[in-house]
Amino acid sequence: xTEFIQLVVSGLAIGSIYGLIALGFVxxxxxxxxxxxxxxxxxxxxxxxxFGLLTWLGIPFLAVIPIVLVLAALxxxxxxxxxxxxxxxxxxxxxxxxxxxxxxxxxxxxxIIWGTGxxxxxxxxxxxxxxxxxxKIATVDLIIMGVTALAILIFGLFFRLTRVGLHMRxxxxxxxxxxxxxxxxxxxxxxxxxxxxxxxxxxGLLLANLQLVSTNISELGLLxxxxxxxxxxxxxxxxxxxxxxxxxxxQLATGYINGTAATAITFGVLLVVLLxxxxxxxxxxxxxxx
Amino acid sequence: xxxPGFGRIVTSYRQERRLLRTPGRIVVLVIALxxxxxxxMVLLQHSLFGIPISDSQLLGIGLPQVNLxxxxxMGAISLNLLVGYTGLISLGHAAFxxxxxxxxxxxxxxLQLPFPLVLLGAxxxxxxxGLLIGLPSLRLQGLYLMLATLALHFVVIFVFLQYQIGNxxxxxxxxxxxxxxxxxxxxxxxxxxxxxxxAVLLLLGVRNLLRTRQGRSFIAVRDHEIAAAxxxxxxPRVRLTSFALSSFVVSVVGALYAYYLGNIGEGSxxxxxxxxxxxxxxxxxxxxxxxPVFGAILWSMxxxxxxxxxxxxxxxxxxxxxxLNAYQGFVVLVIVAILLLVILRxxxxxxxxxxxxxxxxxxxxxxxxx
Amino acid sequence: MTxxxxxxxVQGLEAAYRGAPALRGISLTVPRGAAVALLGANGAGKTxxxxxxxxxxxxxxxxxxxxxxxxxxxxxxxLQSHQVVTRGVAHVPEGRLVFAGMSIEENLxxxxxxxxxxxxxxTLESIYRMFPVLEKRKHSAGGLxxxxxQQMLAIGRALMADPTLILLDEVSLGLAxxxxxxxxxxxxxxxxxxxxxxxxxxxxxxxxxxxCDYAFIVENGQVVHEGRASELRDDPQIQELYLGGxxxxxxxxxxxxxxxxxxxxxxx
Numbered sequence: 001x002t003e004f005i006q007l008v009v010s011g012l013a014i015g016s017i018y019g020l021i022a023l024g025f026v027x028x029x030x031x032x033x034x035x036x037x038x039x040x041x042x043x044x045x046x047x048x049x050x051f052g053l054l055t056w057l058g059i060p061f062l063a064v065i066p067i068v069l070v071l072a073a074l075x076x077x078x079x080x081x082x083x084x085x086x087x088x089x090x091x092x093x094x095x096x097x098x099x100x101x102x103x104x105x106x107x108x109x110x111x112i113i114w115g116t117g118x119x120x121x122x123x124x125x126x127x128x129x130x131x132x133x134x135x136k137i138a139t140v141d142l143i144i145m146g147v148t149a150l151a152i153l154i155f156g157l158f159f160r161l162t163r164v165g166l167h168m169r170x171x172x173x174x175x176x177x178x179x180x181x182x183x184x185x186x187x188x189x190x191x192x193x194x195x196x197x198x199x200x201x202x203x204g205l206l207l208a209n210l211q212l213v214s215t216n217i218s219e220l221g222l223l224x225x226x227x228x229x230x231x232x233x234x235x236x237x238x239x240x241x242x243x244x245x246x247x248x249x250x251q252l253a254t255g256y257i258n259g260t261a262a263t264a265i266t267f268g269v270l271l272v273v274l275l276x277x278x279x280x281x282x283x284x285x286x287x288x289x290x
Numbered sequence: 291x292x293x294p295g296f297g298r299i300v301t302s303y304r305q306e307r308r309l310l311r312t313p314g315r316i317v318v319l320v321i322a323l324x325x326x327x328x329x330x331m332v333l334l335q336h337s338l339f340g341i342p343i344s345d346s347q348l349l350g351i352g353l354p355q356v357n358l359x360x361x362x363x364m365g366a367i368s369l370n371l372l373v374g375y376t377g378l379i380s381l382g383h384a385a386f387x388x389x390x391x392x393x394x395x396x397x398x399x400x401l402q403l404p405f406p407l408v409l410l411g412a413x414x415x416x417x418x419x420g421l422l423i424g425l426p427s428l429r430l431q432g433l434y435l436m437l438a439t440l441a442l443h444f445v446v447i448f449v450f451l452q453y454q455i456g457n458x459x460x461x462x463x464x465x466x467x468x469x470x471x472x473x474x475x476x477x478x479x480x481x482x483x484x485x486x487x488x489a490v491l492l493l494l495g496v497r498n499l500l501r502t503r504q505g506r507s508f509i510a511v512r513d514h515e516i517a518a519a520x521x522x523x524x525x526p527r528v529r530l531t532s533f534a535l536s537s538f539v540v541s542v543v544g545a546l547y548a549y550y551l552g553n554i555g556e557g558s559x560x561x562x563x564x565x566x567x568x569x570x571x572x573x574x575x576x577x578x579x580x581x582p583v584f585g586a587i588l589w590s591m592x593x594x595x596x597x598x599x600x601x602x603x604x605x606x607x608x609x610x611x612x613x614l615n616a617y618q619g620f621v622v623l624v625i626v627a628i629l630l631l632v633i634l635r636x637x638x639x640x641x642x643x644x645x646x647x648x649x650x651x652x653x654x655x656x657x658x659x660x
Numbered sequence: 661m662t663x664x665x666x667x668x669x670v671q672g673l674e675a676a677y678r679g680a681p682a683l684r685g686i687s688l689t690v691p692r693g694a695a696v697a698l699l700g701a702n703g704a705g706k707t708x709x710x711x712x713x714x715x716x717x718x719x720x721x722x723x724x725x726x727x728x729x730x731x732x733x734x735x736x737x738x739l740q741s742h743q744v745v746t747r748g749v750a751h752v753p754e755g756r757l758v759f760a761g762m763s764i765e766e767n768l769x770x771x772x773x774x775x776x777x778x779x780x781x782x783t784l785e786s787i788y789r790m791f792p793v794l795e796k797r798k799h800s801a802g803g804l805x806x807x808x809x810q811q812m813l814a815i816g817r818a819l820m821a822d823p824t825l826i827l828l829d830e831v832s833l834g835l836a837x838x839x840x841x842x843x844x845x846x847x848x849x850x851x852x853x854x855x856x857x858x859x860x861x862x863x864x865x866x867x868x869x870x871x872c873d874y875a876f877i878v879e880n881g882q883v884v885h886e887g888r889a890s891e892l893r894d895d896p897q898i899q900e901l902y903l904g905g906x907x908x909x910x911x912x913x914x915x916x917x918x919x920x921x922x923x924x925x926x927x928x
Contacts, residue, residue, distance in 0.1 A: 108624035
């Protein structure tokens with residue numbers, strides 16, 4: 001029983017990261033209608049950027065976080081300017097392939113700089129095992145859940161309370177109406193890409209504390225897709241819940257069976273959900289038919 | 291008006307019905323046959339009509355690379371049928387290759403069924419899996435098919451791994467040399483002939499399919515679903531047919547791939563594999579017959595080109611030297627990625643666009659090709 | 661008749677959707693404070709004209725190929741939609757296009773994107789006063805409103821931009837006659853209070869001619885007739901073609917009427 005709870009807790013931790021990444025992914029999707037495959041590799045970039053700053057420049061972790069945020073923001077803007085914007089209006093397949101090409105590019109560059117093997121990440125977050133009612137819970141898990149909850153809260157407030165947030169929601173909801181009202185689509189897309197990239201990078205930084213960091217981390221980033229779909233491709237609550245579910249399932253599978261089964265089982269669950277209820281948990285039926 | 295030669299100019303109905311319409315086509319066919327015939331000899335003997343050719347002049351390409359290229363061509367054509375001609379984005383390419391390899395292992399190595407039967411079994415298995423996945427997903431938006439096939443990828447690979455470990459070894463599933471009647475295909479030359487015939491058959495088959503009503507309905511569904519539906523085309527059924535057909539073919543190619551390599555493990559079927567094929571059809575030009583062929587050749591030959599360049603650059607050269615020598619695979623990846631982005635932005639028609647321009651220029655000369 | 665500070669001047673506007681011509685030379689004027697109607701059958705080019713003015717053509721695969729659009733003396737043809745709204749042009753689109761997932765108040769707030777003057781809160785208050793049903797449900801989702809309420813919302817949203825020119829596209833579409841009448845009454849109120857100019861695109865010619873001062877009739881991408889609303893209302897040709905009046909030839913079919921009238925037009 002205690003093992004179960006431990007697995008659930010660590011699943012919630014990793015799941016909250018998936019939720020964060022899924023948030024950015026859904027935002028990009030709803031604003032630009034593009035399914036950005038690059039999200040997984042942006043997670044990897046975030047982890048490696050952190051690694052580079054920590055090991056090459058010896059910057060303490062607390063300072064690394066804002067630096068990575070800024071770099072990720074710039075990267076997101078660059079992606080919008082050089083990849084998305086020139087190809088706006090192209091057929092969907094072309095745009096998706098562009099994001100795949102982007103992901104290949106990112107992966108290639110990372111490997112060229114850091115090689116293919118796993119890198120030893122210096123320990124960044126305190127990792128002590130707390131004993132709560134006989135269940136061992138790692139502080140790193142709690143910290144991660146706290147951080148992601150904070151990030152998601154900030155985004156939620158941003159979307160609800162600010163003017164720009166309102167405009168983003170408008171574009172995500174109905175791009176034609178947003179154009180009628182005079183919202184600058186390109187600027188909103190840039191913002192969406194910025195947020196999407198930043199969430200992915202932060203996700204990478206956090207994941208680095210839970211997983212071995214290698215280029216394979218981008219495949220973990222892929223798990224944000226089922227999280228987003230489970231959540232119904234709706235922004236915040238859907239992604240979070242979807243992420244948590246994916247995380248918990250993955251951890252339980254890893255704990256009770258093994259690691260490679262975990263991915264298969266997680267995606268298997270996704271498959272079943274898609275077949276039975278394609279609009280996910282929060283989605284509405286209308287959006288889904290071809 | 292009737293100019294003999296390379297042009298596409300036809301002057302009689304009888305001429306139009308002929309397989310080789312103009313003298314130009316006959317010339318092209320003869321050249322192609324000669325090339326195909328001489329290629330293995332040149333590669334193996336490293337000489338052409340007595341003139342020696344060095345290994346590096348050939349870019350280190352040998353018959354094995356050519357055979358793998360042929361397999362890639364077949365894989366690319368079958369993916370293109372689904373993506374380029376029917377407009378369905380499926381990430382299950384590696385999964386279907388794996389299904390084929392699995393069938394080859396089960397039916398071929400374990401049950402020792404005759405080779406043609408194994409291939410047929412592989413195709414049927416692929417088609418069944420395709421139908422299972424396709425039935426529910428094809429009624430939904432493209433996004434869901436992408437995700438369903440992504441999920442399929444992970445599930446199939448996992449099952450394959452279990453089968454592999456359960457029945458063989460973690461090192462991989464071994465395959466025997468295929469036997470077609472009295473002929474045992476056990477060296478690269480025999481594989482070359484087999485794969486060449488298979489590739490040509492596939493090419494002709496797909497090309498002809500696209501001329502039939504079925505094939506044209508694929509294209510109609512890709513281009514404008516609503517218009518197609520209003521013409522009476524049953525859109526979900528067309529998609530399902532295309533998906534099942536493509537899965538059938540891909541699984542057969544997967545079985546051939548397994549037999550050729552002699553040994554396959556689960557690690558061969560990665561997402562990078564899938565992405566590679568997408569790169570092939572995009573760079574080559576989707577929605578065309580020649581496109582996947584160009585793309586497959588480029589993708590297969592690029593590592594050789596990089597390798598040859600790497601040999602010229604000593605490892606001591608700062609940055610480039612190290613990178614080229616240590617991470618050739620990823621240099622290829624970066625180059626492909628950049629190529630993809632450039633093509634997607636500026637020339638979505640891919641290499642095929644250039645090919646059509648070239649062909650047009652030649653056939654219409656001395657007029658310009660507009 | 662045209663002054664240099666008219667609210668809107670369109671000269672020789674030509675536009676096409678991916679090469680297929682839709683407007684073949686539209687010229688019209690909306691004087692300051694006037695309400696001008698743009699009438700015509702389906703596909704005549706009314707909505708295309710509106711889209712050209714607001715910079716929304718590219719969104720639908722179209723482009724302006726010739727001509728000029730001037731608002732308050734400033735040339736705006738070629739500007740992007742987010743630039744046009746800052747010139748005081750507000751658009752109430754065909755089909756309303758409200759944000760279904762957002763609340764009414766949020767919908768109204770999106771209208772302030774292009775607003776150049778302060779006092780958005782005051783405008784919000786006045787909209788609630790004019791359309792009390794919006795205030796009553798100001799926190800419920802826009803998608804839950806009825807057609808008439810959504811129309812009010814769309815108009816309110818346009819007003820939030822404090823515009824000098826409002827473009828109204830098919831306001832009566834899908835609405836019951838009573839609702840439509842009440843909306844046009846509100847529009848008249850708005851005109852009286854703020855003196856804002858209006859370009860009203862309508863298929864319901866009677867409604868438009870009752871409300872507006874002047875009218876342009878568009879057919880096949882060109883203006884084929886124009887005149888004061890009061891004159892047009894009494895014109896038997898217009899009555900036959902657009903108002904359903906019979907002018908003594910009730911047995912003729914619509915096609916006959918057009919052919920006959922067109923022949924007359926050529927000779928006249």
